[in-house]
Amino acid sequence: MPRAGLSAEVLTRSAAELADEEGLAAVTLAALARRFHVKAPSLYAHVAGNRDLKQRVAVLALAETAVRVAEAVAGRSGRDALDALGRAYRDYAAAHPGRHQATTLPLDDAVARASAGPRHAELARAVLRSYALAGPDETHAVRLLGATVRGWTDLELAGGFARSEPDAEESWQRAVDGLDQIFTAWGSARPVDGLGWQRRD
Amino acid sequence: MPRAGLSAEVLTRSAAELADEEGLAAVTLAALARRFHVKAPSLYAHVAGNRDLKQRVAVLALAETAVRVAEAVAGRSGRDALDALGRAYRDYAAAHPGRHQATTLPLDDAVARASAGPRHAELARAVLRSYALAGPDETHAVRLLGATVRGWTDLELAGGFARSEPDAEESWQRAVDGLDQIFTAWGSARPVDGLGWQRRD
DNA sequence: CCATTTGCCTATGACCCATAGGCTCTGCAT
DNA sequence: ATGCAGAGCCTATGGGTCATAGGCAAATGG
Numbered sequence: 001m002p003r004a005g006l007s008a009e010v011l012t013r014s015a016a017e018l019a020d021e022e023g024l025a026a027v028t029l030a031a032l033a034r035r036f037h038v039k040a041p042s043l044y045a046h047v048a049g050n051r052d053l054k055q056r057v058a059v060l061a062l063a064e065t066a067v068r069v070a071e072a073v074a075g076r077s078g079r080d081a082l083d084a085l086g087r088a089y090r091d092y093a094a095a096h097p098g099r100h101q102a103t104t105l106p107l108d109d110a111v112a113r114a115s116a117g118p119r120h121a122e123l124a125r126a127v128l129r130s131y132a133l134a135g136p137d138e139t140h141a142v143r144l145l146g147a148t149v150r151g152w153t154d155l156e157l158a159g160g161f162a163r164s165e166p167d168a169e170e171s172w173q174r175a176v177d178g179l180d181q182i183f184t185a186w187g188s189a190r191p192v193d194g195l196g197w198q199r200r201d
Numbered sequence: 202m203p204r205a206g207l208s209a210e211v212l213t214r215s216a217a218e219l220a221d222e223e224g225l226a227a228v229t230l231a232a233l234a235r236r237f238h239v240k241a242p243s244l245y246a247h248v249a250g251n252r253d254l255k256q257r258v259a260v261l262a263l264a265e266t267a268v269r270v271a272e273a274v275a276g277r278s279g280r281d282a283l284d285a286l287g288r289a290y291r292d293y294a295a296a297h298p299g300r301h302q303a304t305t306l307p308l309d310d311a312v313a314r315a316s317a318g319p320r321h322a323e324l325a326r327a328v329l330r331s332y333a334l335a336g337p338d339e340t341h342a343v344r345l346l347g348a349t350v351r352g353w354t355d356l357e358l359a360g361g362f363a364r365s366e367p368d369a370e371e372s373w374q375r376a377v378d379g380l381d382q383i384f385t386a387w388g389s390a391r392p393v394d395g396l397g398w399q400r401r402d
Numbered sequence: 403c404c405a406t407t408t409g410c411c412t413a414t415g416a417c418c419c420a421t422a423g424g425c426t427c428t429g430c431a432t
Numbered sequence: 433a434t435g436c437a438g439a440g441c442c443t444a445t446g447g448g449t450c451a452t453a454g455g456c457a458a459a460t461g462g
Contacts, residue, residue, distance in 0.1 A: 030449060042410045050450065106359060136367050140375040143353075143362060147376070148345070151352025158307060161344060166337050174341040175348070178383035185382065231418060243441045251419065
């Protein structure tokens with residue numbers, strides 16, 4: 001019997017395709033084994049089990065999105081960069097729903113550390129660089145940007161914006177405008193007492 | 202043998218508790234049956250199956266959060282209302298992680314229509330009322346607010362903000378400040394051509 | 403060319419979902 | 433009171449999944 005040429009790498013890629021095609025829940029050792037005309041127990045030589053397999057898909061997805069986002073924001077700054085970053089995430093999620101879903105899985109600490117997760121935070125900081133935010137403000141901004149992009153992506157993918165006017169794209173542009181305004185204000189103003197705002201001069 | 206007093210209502214509540222305690226994935230007909238010292242097939246008289254059960258948990262959670270959010274925003278407006286709305290969602294998710302997770306499940310159309318889902322959109326519009334936004338702007342605002350709150354809640358629940366400075370609460374206040382600024386600007390200005398902004402006068 | 407490693411196998415057991423069909427208790431009408 | 437219909441929970445069954453244990457054979461390297 002010819003060998004199937006299995007490896008963690010190959011299995012992870014195939015699992016990712018399976019996830020995109022039939023949903024993350026369909027990523028099962030048995031289903032994956034069928035794709036390679038192999039029995040399920042054979043896969044345990046390459047991956048530690050179902051949870052491990054899904055985490056590998058998540059790590060793959062995090063790495064892929066990091067690359068795409070990095071390409072998208074290269075050479076851009078300010079509002080343009082915000083738009084590009086968000087769009088990269090949204091496009092990836094739309095093109096690879098299963099992979100995107102995997103990125104929302106809780107990862108083991110060790111796996112998370114070895115993943116491209118931190119890279120995403122760096123990318124957000126890079127995009128915000130042109131706003132010249134003070135240290136803590138930059139963190140606040142990273143969090144707000146991250147929450148907005150993630151929430152937007154999830155809602156869009158869940159069909160929350162579908163079949164309703166106006167177009168989601170229009171709303172997205174307005175959202176980016178809004179974030180750009182906020183970060184611009186943070187860059188050129190200082191918080192007074194946590195409640196109000198004051199232009200620097 | 203005494204009857205267990207099962208019903209869709211009772212089962213759903215118990216399933217919700219199970220989800221909060223051990224995660225949504227632990228919500229299984231077998232596990233639920235054990236809680237009532239009953240055999241799994243008995244549950245099929247009350248719920249249509251695993252998927253139906255989880256959707257009922259989602260519907261319950263949507264209804265519960267709608268009530269909490271409504272209470273939280275009652276009598277508030279502007280920034281205060283934004284803060285209260287977001288906090289209500291975040292607190293609910295923190296207190297009931299399993300239920301919250303259930304709300305991210307895709308619902309059957311019929312179930313979604315009968316759920317409190319639309320009520321949430323109404324609540325968001327109510328919170329935004331004091332900004333006096335024009336029709337389309339209000340929709341844009343609902344979407345931005347919804348995405349931000351959802352993304353923030355998910356990231357916080359996933360531990361994204363944990364063990365890192367500054368405190369997540371501080372970031373949240375800044376985020377609310379930012380949204381308040383955006384909506385205030387939208388209320389007192391009109392978009393010119395979808396790109397720029399101009400104060401009304 | 404033989405020994406070791408590697409790759410995939412069968413066998414097994416536990417857990418889950420879901421359906422089919424049966425028994426018993428409850429409650430109501432006569 | 434009694435008899436009956438239906439509600440409520442049961443056992444039996446079949447199919448799916450995960451995961452482990454242990455075995456045979458192909459590939460590899462000294």
